[in-house]
Amino acid sequence: GQQVMQIPQYQHVQEGEDFTTYCNSSTTLSNIQWYKQRPGGHPVFLIQLVKSGEVKKQKRLTFQFGEAKKNSSLHITATQTTDVGTYFCAVQTFNYQLIWGAGTKLIIKP
Amino acid sequence: GAVVSQHPSWVICKSGTSVKIECRSLDFQATTMFWYRQFPKQSLMLMATSNEGSKATYEQGVEKDKFLINHASLTLSTLTVTSAHPEDSSFYICSARATAGGVNTFGSGTRLTVV
Numbered sequence: 001g002q003q004v005m006q007i008p009q010y011q012h013v014q015e016g017e018d019f020t021t022y023c024n025s026s027t028t029l030s031n032i033q034w035y036k037q038r039p040g041g042h043p044v045f046l047i048q049l050v051k052s053g054e055v056k057k058q059k060r061l062t063f064q065f066g067e068a069k070k071n072s073s074l075h076i077t078a079t080q081t082t083d084v085g086t087y088f089c090a091v092q093t094f095n096y097q098l099i100w101g102a103g104t105k106l107i108i109k110p
Numbered sequence: 111g112a113v114v115s116q117h118p119s120w121v122i123c124k125s126g127t128s129v130k131i132e133c134r135s136l137d138f139q140a141t142t143m144f145w146y147r148q149f150p151k152q153s154l155m156l157m158a159t160s161n162e163g164s165k166a167t168y169e170q171g172v173e174k175d176k177f178l179i180n181h182a183s184l185t186l187s188t189l190t191v192t193s194a195h196p197e198d199s200s201f202y203i204c205s206a207r208a209t210a211g212g213v214n215t216f217g218s219g220t221r222l223t224v225v
Contacts, residue, residue: 044216045215092214098156
């Protein structure tokens with residue numbers, strides 16, 4: 001079945017540094033969604049990308065969908081302590097199920 | 111925006127007992143609800159898809175007789191973990207998709223600990 005690979009598993013950054021997580025698929029994706037899960041919390045929807053080469057921004061977050069629609073990235077500029085959590089990509093299938101990436105945990109070094 | 115209420119948020123039960131988790135869409139009708147399980151430091155794993163008024167569709171490896179799902183109305187789905195064992199301890203999360211479409215909305219999750 002369809003799989004989405006997400007890397008890295010963890011990323012330690014100093015506050016103020018940038019953070020990036022990547023998702024890749026061997027097949028063309030119809031869409032990709034990004035979620036944030038705070039420790040102990042539930043996934044919170046951030047954005048959905050559907051167009052080839054699409055770039056969307058939400059304040060310090062930049063989301064990209066590759067030209068071939070096989071990869072996507074989430075980039076956070078100048079991380080803050082409030083950014084801590086695990087970021088997941090997910091693909092919605094034709095029957096509205098979500099296929100999840102493994103997640104990237106953002107850890108802010110003290 | 112769309113809100114999904116999930117209760118309880120946490121529960122501790124004895125081994126061998128059953129636990130019911132409720133998932134309600136508060137301000138929209140949800141034809142389809144999804145149940146996930148998440149073990150520590152892992153991603154979400156889809157357990158089953160439930161459609162209002164019909165039997166749930168379970169993912170491979172998920173025991174339907176152990177994880178009973180009922181979706182009796184367009185706003186309520188329940189997951190009952192029967193004869194719970196310590197290995198069932200996990201974070202259970204529901205999500206709902208509105209009849210009118212749009213992205214899935216997640217409940218706040220239920221942390222189940224079986225002792």
